[in-house]
Amino acid sequence: MPAALLLALALLAPGPRAQLDALQARRRAEEAAARMLAEQERSVLDTLAESEAAVTEAAAEARRAEAARAEAQARLERAREEEAAAQARMQARLTELRPRLLARAELGRTGELRILLASSSLGDLVKRRYLLDRILSRDLALVAEARSALEERERARAVRQEEAIRLVALAEEASERRAQARARREERETLLAALRSARGFHERAAAEADVQATRLAEFVSTLPPPRTGGGPGGFLLHRGHLPLPARGPVTVGFGRVVNPKFNTVTIQNGIDIAAPAGAPVRAVAPGRVVHSGWFKGYGNIVIVDHGDGFHTLVAHLASMQTAMGEEVEAGSVLGTVGDSGSLKGPYLYFEIREKGRPVDPRPWLAP
Numbered sequence: 477m478p479a480a481l482l483l484a485l486a487l488l489a490p491g492p493r494a495q496l497d498a499l500q501a502r503r504r505a506e507e508a509a510a511r512m513l514a515e516q517e518r519s520v521l522d523t524l525a526e527s528e529a530a531v532t533e534a535a536a537e538a539r540r541a542e543a544a545r546a547e548a549q550a551r552l553e554r555a556r557e558e559e560a561a562a563q564a565r566m567q568a569r570l571t572e573l574r575p576r577l578l579a580r581a582e583l584g585r586t587g588e589l590r591i592l593l594a595s596s597s598l599g600d601l602v603k604r605r606y607l608l609d610r611i612l613s614r615d616l617a618l619v620a621e622a623r624s625a626l627e628e629r630e631r632a633r634a635v636r637q638e639e640a641i642r643l644v645a646l647a648e649e650a651s652e653r654r655a656q657a658r659a660r661r662e663e664r665e666t667l668l669a670a671l672r673s674a675r676g677f678h679e680r681a682a683a684e685a686d687v688q689a690t691r692l693a694e695f696v697s698t699l700p701p702p703r704t705g706g707g708p709g710g711f712l713l714h715r716g717h718l719p720l721p722a723r724g725p726v727t728v729g730f731g732r733v734v735n736p737k738f739n740t741v742t743i744q745n746g747i748d749i750a751a752p753a754g755a756p757v758r759a760v761a762p763g764r765v766v767h768s769g770w771f772k773g774y775g776n777i778v779i780v781d782h783g784d785g786f787h788t789l790v791a792h793l794a795s796m797q798t799a800m801g802e803e804v805e806a807g808s809v810l811g812t813v814g815d816s817g818s819l820k821g822p823y824l825y826f827e828i829r830e831k832g833r834p835v836d837p838r839p840w841l842a843p
Contacts, residue, residue, distance in 0.1 A: 521681070521684045521685075521688065521772055521773050521817075522772075523667065524664075524667065524668075524817070524819065525772065525817070527660075527663060527664040527667050528664065528775075528816060528817070530660045530663070530664075531657070531660045531661055531664050533660075534653070534656045534657040534659075534660040534661075535657045535660075537653045537656070537657070538650065538653035538654050538656070538657045540653075541646065541649050541650040541652075541653040541654075542650050542653075542654075544646050544649075544650075545643065545646040545647055545649075545650045548639055548642050548643045548646050549643060551635075551639045552636060552639040552640055552643055555632050555633075555635040555636035555639055556632075556636055558628070558632040558635075559629055559632035559633050559636055562625050562626075562628035562629035562632055563625075563629050565621070565625040565628075566622050566625035566626050566629060569618050569619075569621045569622035569625060570622055572618055573615065573618045573619065573622065576611070576614075576615055576618070577615070580615070588608055591604055591608065592604055592605065592608075668819060668821070681819055682735075682740055682742050684773065685742065685773055685819075686742065686743070688771075688772055688773030688774065689743075689745055689773075691772075692745075692771060692773075692774065692789075693745075693832060693834070695767075695771070696779065696787060696789075696829055696832050697832045699766045699767065699779065699781070699787070700766055700781070710783060710784050711761060711782040711783055711784055711786040712784070712786075714760075714761050714840065715839065715840050716839065716840065716841075716842065716843075717842050718760045718761065718837075718840045718841050718842060719758075719760055719806075719841075719842055720749060720760075720826070720841065721749070721757050721758055721759070721760055721788075721790050721810070721824065721826055722749055722751035722755050722756065722757045722758070722790075722813055722824045723751060723755065724749045724750045724751035724752070724755070724823075724824070725749070725750050726747050726748065726749055726750075726838075727748045727749070727750045727823070728744060728747060728748035729744070729747055729836075729838065730744055730745070730746060730747055730834075730836040730837060730838065731743065731744060731836065732744075745827055745834035746789070746791075746825055746826050746827035746828075746834065746837060747825075747826050747827075747837050747838070748820075748823050748824070748825055749823060749824040749825075749826060750823055751813045751822075751823065751824045752813060752822070753794065753812075753813055753814060753815065753822035754794065754812050754813060754814075755812065755813045755824075756809045756811075756812060756813075757778075757790050757793060757809065757810050757811045757812060757813060757824060758806075758807050758808060758809055758810060759780055759788075759804045759805065759806055759807065759808045759810055760788055760806065761780075761782050761788070761806050762782070762803075762804065762805050762806055763780040763781050763782040763783065763788075763803075763804060764780065764781050764801065764802070764803050764804070765778060765779070765780055765781075765798045765799065765800055765801065765802045765803075765804060765810075766779050766780070766781045766787070766800060766801075767779040767800060768796045768798050768799055768800050768810075769796070769800075770816075770817075771791070771817070772817070773817055774791040774792065774817050774825065775791060775792045775793065775814070775815070775816025775817025775818060776791070776792070776793040776794070776795070776796050776811065776814070776816045776817070777789055777790065777791040777792075777793065778790050778793065778796055778798060778810045778811055780804060780810070785830055785831040785832075786828065786829070786830055787827075787828070787829045787832075788826070788827065788828050788829075789825075789826070789827040789828075789829065790810060790811070790824060790825065790826055791817070791824075791825040791826075791827075792813075792814055792815055792816055792817055792818040792822075792823060792824065792825050793810075793811035793812060793813065793814050793816060793824075794811070794812045794813060794814025794815070794816065794822075795811050795812045795814070796810065796811040797809050797810060797811050797812075798810050798811070828840055
């Protein structure tokens with residue numbers, strides 16, 4: 477997007493704070509791109525990894541701030557409920573106490589004495605004394621309960637006021653963290669735009685990707701010895717029947733790939749699937765997870781051993797939902813589609829390897 481259009485959009489943003497945040501984010505993004513363009517000797521993939529780490533950390537900080545704000549909001553709601561409950565208890569005691577106190581006031585200071593003197597016998601006197609004591613005890617209990625409810629209300633009110641102040645501060649912090657996360661994301665997108673538009677960076681990225689592909693092959697060869705028997709009939713029986721690990725069209729196939737813009741040639745050991753960001757990524761067949769973690773150039777990857785020397789690999793995941801050693805069934809969710817370690821944005825990269833050697837996945841896929 478042209479800088480002039482971005483500036484115009486920023487100026488249309490509601491409020492001076494939003495305008496300032498947008499302009500500062502754009503400035504940081506352009507400075508990051510300028511730094512990368514100036515540091516010609518740096519690894520493209522290392523630069524991308526650093527940018528992704530900053531994005532991940534900013535997103536984590538934003539989530540922590542949001543969680544703290546949500547907790548403060550919950551505490552505020554509880555304090556409001558406790559204050560309202562204490563107010564209701566106090567009001568109920570006062571409502572019950574009011575007519576009793578009015579009746580006592582009408583009796584006057586000598587009212588109880590007149591009631592006792594009007595006794596017709598000693599037994600009647602004792603009874604009247606007992607009943608008056610009961611009435612007095614109840615009045616005192618109601619006064620004590622009303623006072624206790626008042627104290628509880630005041631404590632809850634103080635907590636509510638404190639949490640309201642804290643909530644304002646946390647809401648501001650959460651907003652700032654979200655803005656920082658957006659700025660980090662925009663910086664990363666600017667870096668990727670520089671990579672895609674500059675032939676030198678594209679060629680260097682392609683060369684580094686070739687090196688990482690070799691390292692990935694070496695890594696796969698060091699995985700635990702393959703199991704025998706990958707389910708009923710073995711993995712070979714799945715040939716021509718495997719589902720895609722995520723829904724979407726295959727945009728880049730296996731083998732030799734020519735970049736139409738720079739006319740450069742790269743060798744692809746798998747296929748690219750244009751699945752939407754956040755979509756679930758599923759195991760294509762039963763197996764055991766032998767790797768779940770970060771790999772330079774591929775981002776978050778999950779490798780599944782299907783037995784008899786066959787492995788499948790999914791890369792550039794946004795999240796991973798399996799652990800090494802976990803047994804998975806066909807259709808088990810391994811993670812979600814993302815753009816970790818990706819120079820192309822969100823998509824899913826998928827490989828099938830036989831005894832460590834990459835094979836074209838297309839003949840294995842269901843029509």
